[in-house]
Amino acid sequence: MEPNGVNSVQYDRWNEDNINMNVEESQIYNKMCTGNTGIAVKAIGGFIALFGAYLIGYVTGYYVHRC
Structure with missing residues (x-):
């Protein structure tokens, strides 16, 4: 001690x-x-990430294939 x-x-x-x-x-x-709010935050974050990837792919595909 x-x-x-x-x-x-x-x-x-x-x-x-x-x-x-x-x-x-x-x-x-x-x-x-944690809890229901945590699940909602994760779901919204995942949706935003997927939408961002889709948007980047769409814009990139547009400029690559426009000719």
């Missing part, structure tokens, strides 16, 4: 600040990446 000195107080304060910094990020993760 360590004695209750200056070093242990500084460590406890640093550790407390570190824990408080991660609270907001974990709430955003829980809200946007």
Whole structure:
């Protein structure tokens, strides 16, 4: 066991600040990446990615085959 000195107080304060910094990020993760909302976000993201690939292919095919 360590004695209750200056070093242990500084460590406890640093550790407390570190824990408080991660609270907001974990709430955003829980809200946007899990449950029904997470499934909807992933589905919409997948649809946007597929649509983007289709659009790039369509424009590329147009310019390649227009002659």
